[in-house]
Amino acid sequence: DSGVTQTPKHLITATGQRVTLRCSPRSGDLSVYWYQQSLDQGLQFLIQYYNGEERAKGNILERFSAQQFPDLHSELNLSSLELGDSALYFCASSVAALASGRNEQFFGPGTRLTVL
Amino acid sequence: DAKTTQPPSMDCAEGRAANLPCNHSTISGNEYVYWYRQIHSQGPQYIIHGLKNNETNEMASLIITEDRKSSTLILPHATLRDTAVYYCIVRVEADSNYQLIWGAGTKLIIKP
Numbered sequence: 001d002s003g004v005t006q007t008p009k010h011l012i013t014a015t016g017q018r019v020t021l022r023c024s025p026r027s028g029d030l031s032v033y034w035y036q037q038s039l040d041q042g043l044q045f046l047i048q049y050y051n052g053e054e055r056a057k058g059n060i061l062e063r064f065s066a067q068q069f070p071d072l073h074s075e076l077n078l079s080s081l082e083l084g085d086s087a088l089y090f091c092a093s094s095v096a097a098l099a100s101g102r103n104e105q106f107f108g109p110g111t112r113l114t115v116l
Numbered sequence: 117d118a119k120t121t122q123p124p125s126m127d128c129a130e131g132r133a134a135n136l137p138c139n140h141s142t143i144s145g146n147e148y149v150y151w152y153r154q155i156h157s158q159g160p161q162y163i164i165h166g167l168k169n170n171e172t173n174e175m176a177s178l179i180i181t182e183d184r185k186s187s188t189l190i191l192p193h194a195t196l197r198d199t200a201v202y203y204c205i206v207r208v209e210a211d212s213n214y215q216l217i218w219g220a221g222t223k224l225i226i227k228p
Contacts, residue, residue, distance in 0.1 A: 002159060035218075042203065042218040043160070056215055090159055104150070105216065107159030 004108035025093030119206040134191040138204030
């Protein structure tokens with residue numbers, strides 16, 4: 001158990017809909033990262049937040065957005081869903097955002113999104 | 117784009133050492149090499165990381181070549197539970213921040 005929690009575990013929805021994925025980081029971790037993993041692919045970095053502020057953006061679509069709240073939990077919002085958005089979505093957390101020291105990312109169990 | 121190249125799959129006998137190679141020929145001097153593994157669609161698990169020197173922890177050893185263009189992850193006594201996809205990742209720095217650039221990984225199968 002990494003200490004990172006994600007809800008829901010599974011989500012099935014229809015094209016055109018909007019969903020929200022939730023992530024709670026490990027206690028004490030200020031940085032949250034979101035990743036997308038399509039079937040049999042590596043992880044694609046989407047976005048990172050540090051202590052409530054957006055820190056880095058990866059290959060995140062304009063239909064997707066995220067935020068990190070004062071209690072440090074984060075939400076990933078996916079709108080106008082398409083079939084191709086079906087994937088595993090992982091959240092990870094780390095102590096800091098700065099490129100120093102150990103600072104490995106701890107991953108949650110993921111949310112499996114299926115768009116029909 | 118990923119900065120690492122790994123074989124897509126490997127087999128290893130249970131109880132033997134599993135040696136997973138990774139090429140990162142374009143790595144910069146301050147970029148770390150990280151290894152994670154992912155067991156059957158679970159969240160990836162951190163294994164080890166290094167910059168220049170070889171590293172060892174309770175899970176594995178990391179051997180980095182002197183020119184830093186390649187590295188090898190060693191699982192000393194592989195068990196069936198080590199069957200997973202292993203990702204070799206370069207940590208890229210940008211504006212005092214960093215990102216992990218993930219490739220496709222190596223699917224390691226431990227055979228009885």
